[in-house]
Amino acid sequence: MLAIRLPDDIEARLTALAN
Numbered sequence: 540m541l542a543i544r545l546p547d548d549i550e551a552r553l554t555a556l557a558n
Contacts, residue, residue, distance in 0.1 A: 544550075
């Protein structure tokens with residue numbers, strides 16, 4: 540995951556793309 544903390548909605552989208 541990214542070193543910086545992202546807003547939950549953006550992080551959720553990145554997680555969905557990663558899966």
